[in-house]
Amino acid sequence: MEILLSAALVILAVFLVSTRSRSSSREAAIERKLDLVMRHLGIEDPAADSPDVLGPLMQGQKIQAIKVYREQTGASLAEAKAAVEQIARNKGL
Template sequence: MEIFVTTALALLLVGLVMLGMASASNSRREQLRTASRLSAIESKLDAVVAHLGITVQERELPEVLRLIREDKRIEAVRAYRNETGSSLLEAKNAVDAIAARLGL
């Protein structure tokens, strides 16, 4: 009887661990799916804004501006990513655009 209870508890524990792993995997997939959809929406919105000729005011990022003015582009990209949560490519493009707008 004791062996049966021990085995049942071990199987229950293994099942719970596997369920937790499946849940984490589903959560990660959902995060990736959401990020992909958000990126597609942002691209479409950028296309609409460009088509309509609308200028969208960027957020003020004083730390990024300071780093660009000090010619610290890598640090500026890092700061931009920290502030906005953007990808590396998006941050680099944004920092380059800001620097160009400032004539740097």
């Protein structure tokens, strides 16, 4: 009985991991396409020019800038970190 339960849990875990990886790769593909469209249309991320993000970033408070970016955009932690780092590079910070 314990072996069957363990096997069922392993199968469930494998299923959940494979479902998540497909979803995250699909989300990443959609994000890349959206970024391309925005770049083509000359649309910039509104949070990139936000003084609430730039202020802390210019003071060397990257974590605070990431927090504000997340609050303004609803981005995940990884997305916000990447975006704030890109903003810093674009602004020469």
